[in-house]
Amino acid sequence: MPPKKAAPVEKAKLGRPSNNLKMGIVGLPNVGKSSLFNVIAKCDLGKAANFPYATIEPEEARVPVPDERFNWLVDLYKPKSQIPAFLTCIDIAGLTAGASTGAGLGNAFLSNVRSVDGIFQVVRAFDDSEVIHVEGDVNPIRDMEIISTELRLKDIDWVEKALDAAKKIARSAGNNSLEDRKKKEDVAIIEKILKCVQEDNRDVRKAEWNNREIDIINDLKLLTAKPVIYLVNLSERDYVRKKNKWLPKIKEWIDQNNPGDQLIPFSVALEERLLALGSPEAEAEELKSLGPNVTGALGKITKSGYDSLDLARYFTCGPDEVRAWTFRKGLKAPEAAGIIHTDFQAKFVCGEIMSYDDLKEYGNEAAVKAAGKYVQKGKTYEMVDGDIAYWKCGA
């Protein structure tokens, strides 16, 4: 008999294997984090205030993620209720130089950062003498350095402790079994992670890792393994004219330090003013008056956060409800069904699945079926962003 072909090994991913991932809003004190949280959550939970450290306990909000496909499905099915995909955002207190050693509100904040899966880093580039800057003046590059340094220092501290523990375990291990050898390998891997953040001065997520290394990094819950999106908070004037002296320097800093990370300019001041107008129509009118091609940035911010966490959605559609269900990419059909109800997973039979693109092309379910594109998928099917699913379960 020919040898059985080994199943291809799936590439492990950094981060928590969960469908409930969260973005944390991180930055120095008084840079506009809570104000951003408020406008993005359309509420005033975040306690925006013009003094540093206004936020102490993190606040959480579920923010609808804009999606044209969802709107189109709602138009088609005209359901009684509609539930879009959400991105969970958390407003975290300001982080200061020295936080990793307990300065400012120090370690508590870093543990809040540890509990989120991705980071919206708010960087202040607006000048306003009325708004105090904890470091004395506006300088986004210095601010980004401070945050980056604190997160790395905290990781170094954490990895050093893990290394000590792993060394102890390896010393007491024998030499023969696979388990023993694994314990020794762990030490080498943790040393490699330490070298990355300490000697090479790189965020963990910017280096290449194999699956075993990724497992260990995930166990360590490292701060610099989380995806980061830089949100540059501008004055309304600079945002509208798309010009600010810091923007090119910020871009350069990102290219040098964390190449590939996304930069999104926005203006809390503008977004607050738009929100206060009270209706999407009034917002659109106001934006038009500001010039051609001026749009708010909140939709883009939410979408980017969702994408950075590697999230996607599938839909369930019918006359009662059109709903988006969020999953982390790579999920198999039974687990995807389990997001709706644990029974759907436990008693999974199959999924009847069509893609959004096919439905859009053929116009209705019957036509998709007639074209043979409404297909039964079994337990090994990997969900695709935009799938429309109907789950079949046993008794």
Ligand SMILES: Nc1ncnc2c1ncn2[C@@H]1O[C@H](COP(=O)(O)OP(=O)(O)OP(=O)(O)O)[C@@H](O)[C@H]1O
């Ligand atoms: N683009 C902007 N232009 C002018 N003022 C702004 C802008 N963005 C934020 N502010 C002002 O800066 C002040 C601080 O904002 P906010 O409370 O949101 O900061 P924070 O980052 O949450 O601070 P903390 O770390 O203390 O919680 C507020 O008075 C807010 O209105």
Ligand SMILES: [Mg+2]
């Ligand atoms: Mg705040």
